[in-house]
Amino acid sequence: MSNTKEKILLTALHLFAQDGYEAVSMSKIAGKLSITKGALYKHYKNKRDIFDTIFERLCQLDIERSRKAGVPEKEFDGATKLFRNVSTKSVKAYMQSQFQYWTNDEFACNFRKILTLEQYRNLEATNLYQKVLGRGPVDFIEDLFREMMEEGTWRKGDPKQMAVEFYAPFYLLLSISDATSDNEEKEKIADIFTAHIDCFIEKYATSKLQNNEDIQI
Amino acid sequence: MSNTKEKILLTALHLFAQDGYEAVSMSKIAGKLSITKGALYKHYKNKRDIFDTIFERLCQLDIERSRKAGVPEKEFDGATKLFRNVSTKSVKAYMQSQFQYWTNDEFACNFRKILTLEQYRNLEATNLYQKVLGRGPVDFIEDLFREMMEEGTWRKGDPKQMAVEFYAPFYLLLSISDATSDNEEKEKIADIFTAHIDCFIEKYATSKLQNNEDIQI
DNA sequence: TTGACAAGTAATCGGTCGTTTACTATAATA
DNA sequence: TATTATAGTAAACGACCGATTACTTGTCAA
Numbered sequence: 001m002s003n004t005k006e007k008i009l010l011t012a013l014h015l016f017a018q019d020g021y022e023a024v025s026m027s028k029i030a031g032k033l034s035i036t037k038g039a040l041y042k043h044y045k046n047k048r049d050i051f052d053t054i055f056e057r058l059c060q061l062d063i064e065r066s067r068k069a070g071v072p073e074k075e076f077d078g079a080t081k082l083f084r085n086v087s088t089k090s091v092k093a094y095m096q097s098q099f100q101y102w103t104n105d106e107f108a109c110n111f112r113k114i115l116t117l118e119q120y121r122n123l124e125a126t127n128l129y130q131k132v133l134g135r136g137p138v139d140f141i142e143d144l145f146r147e148m149m150e151e152g153t154w155r156k157g158d159p160k161q162m163a164v165e166f167y168a169p170f171y172l173l174l175s176i177s178d179a180t181s182d183n184e185e186k187e188k189i190a191d192i193f194t195a196h197i198d199c200f201i202e203k204y205a206t207s208k209l210q211n212n213e214d215i216q217i
Numbered sequence: 218m219s220n221t222k223e224k225i226l227l228t229a230l231h232l233f234a235q236d237g238y239e240a241v242s243m244s245k246i247a248g249k250l251s252i253t254k255g256a257l258y259k260h261y262k263n264k265r266d267i268f269d270t271i272f273e274r275l276c277q278l279d280i281e282r283s284r285k286a287g288v289p290e291k292e293f294d295g296a297t298k299l300f301r302n303v304s305t306k307s308v309k310a311y312m313q314s315q316f317q318y319w320t321n322d323e324f325a326c327n328f329r330k331i332l333t334l335e336q337y338r339n340l341e342a343t344n345l346y347q348k349v350l351g352r353g354p355v356d357f358i359e360d361l362f363r364e365m366m367e368e369g370t371w372r373k374g375d376p377k378q379m380a381v382e383f384y385a386p387f388y389l390l391l392s393i394s395d396a397t398s399d400n401e402e403k404e405k406i407a408d409i410f411t412a413h414i415d416c417f418i419e420k421y422a423t424s425k426l427q428n429n430e431d432i433q434i
Numbered sequence: 435t436t437g438a439c440a441a442g443t444a445a446t447c448g449g450t451c452g453t454t455t456a457c458t459a460t461a462a463t464a
Numbered sequence: 465t466a467t468t469a470t471a472g473t474a475a476a477c478g479a480c481c482g483a484t485t486a487c488t489t490g491t492c493a494a
Contacts, residue, residue, distance in 0.1 A: 017337065018337050018338060019239065019337070019338055020237050020239065020240065020334065021240075022236070022237065022239050022240035023237065023238075023239035023240065023338075113337055116333060116336075116337075117237065117334055117337070119333075120234065120235050120236070120330055120333075120334070120395075121235060121236055121240075126395075126396050127396075129396070130393070130396045133392075134389075134392050134393050134396060135393055135396070138389075138393075158412075160409070161409060161412055161413070161416070164386050164389065164390070164409055164413065165382075165386060165413060165416070167389065168385035168386040168388065168389040168390075169381050169382060169385040171385065171388065171389045171392070172351075172355075172381065172384065172385040172388045172389065173381070173385075175350075175351050175388075176347070176351050176352055176355075178337075178343075179343050179344075179346070179347045179351060179352070192377070192378060192381055195375075195378055196378070196381065196382060199378070199382070
């Protein structure tokens with residue numbers, strides 16, 4: 001039993017997320033692990049294979065996480081309704097847990113960075129970036145708000161516009177959070193995000209949140 | 218007189234913005250111009266020199282643009298006030314012109330992309346990215362709001378929080394705009410941004426905007 | 435004990451990298 | 465017209481690239 005294969009994956013993950021695929025050589029990966037580059041080929045058939053394995057792992061983790069963490073009450077009954085009984089409380093909890101995940105989880109952070117660094121290279125990369133970090137979340141939230149409006153838990157308005165306003169600080173604060181390694185500062189950033197959600201819910205929810213109960217997920 | 222030097226710069230700019238510095242070779246640049254890579258060295262002393270020249274140009278253009286386009290009524294009198302007589306109208310005009318610039322100007326778009334692709338490689342790159350596209354604009358807007366609150370043209374509140382809410386859609390929509398080459402769709406995105414500003418001013422300005430007058434800059 | 439396999443090394447492969455050199459054609463200058 | 469600078473080519477440089485080979489271990493099952 002050997003964990004070398006996993007070590008290679010983790011090392012390459014960090015390098016790819018920092019410098020981008022093309023800028024990382026097999027020698028660099030091997031060097032960081034104090035082995036020769038030939039040894040890498042005992043575990044992966046080539047450089048692309050390392051990248052693809054990492055990538056599949058990240059995608060899989062993201063999917064698992066999405067399924068576990070919520071997508072509050074999503075349903076696939078073919079009917080018009082995608083969500084059911086979405087409360088403002090569950091929306092807040094969901095967004096906070098998502099922000100926590102994307103800023104603190106090592107895999108999630110590196111996933112974002114890799115997507116960011118490859119996004120302009122071809123159409124496929126562009127679409128994937130948009131799906132995970134750009135239009136994707138906006139469209140999702142738009143659908144969520146639309147349902148909530150119909151159920152009466154959310155004030156009427158343009159759901160697309162609302163979704164942009166709601167998701168944008170998430171997106172911006174991810175980037176700002178990346179730029180600091182100071183944990184105290186990261187908490188401040190998370191606080192700003194929480195304040196954003198509260199402010200938003202205050203403005204649009206039809207029934208107010210109790211602000212003295214902390215929400216865990 | 219020769220424009221080859223400029224052509225090299227423009228070609229390299231596009232490639233760097235698409236693939237990142239390391240992924241672009243001298244041969245690729247030369248190939249796109251149908252010359253041999255040796256010829257590049259008649260105009261630039263090495264690859265880094267091409268990149269640095271591009272980068273200085275982009276920085277210079279950004280500074281010129283910033284100076285010309287506004288920073289509404291900025292003053293350096295050493296006093297506490299950074300801005301003077303900032304109206305909600307000038308803020309709207311400024312933000313719209315900035316958004317137009319960063320989404321439609323070719324140099325500006327490529328500047329953003331290059332900053333994006335290099336941002337994780339070292340501390341210097343990270344700080345520059347944040348200065349131009351991350352914390353920088355947020356801090357600037359925070360100062361702006363703080364002044365406007367003191368002058369009474371803006372409702373009281375946490376200026377940092379407000380600045381994040383205000384700038385975030387700008388930042389998100391830049392990224393979404395990058396992903397489409399359809400001009401009609403780009404206009405829709407710009408409309409969303411305009412709606413965001415209007416909504417924001419509606420919420421926080423102490424005197425309402427006349428929405429029937431179009432603002433040019 | 436032996437044989438097979440797994441996991442490493444060192445050397446080497448053909449290519450491509452960034453860069454330099456030697457040379458050529460062209461056009462402006464003296 | 466002779467000279468000189470400019471802007472290009474073609475070839476080669478050493479270094480490094482991703483990938484392969486031949487070889488050496490150590491481990492473990494038959």
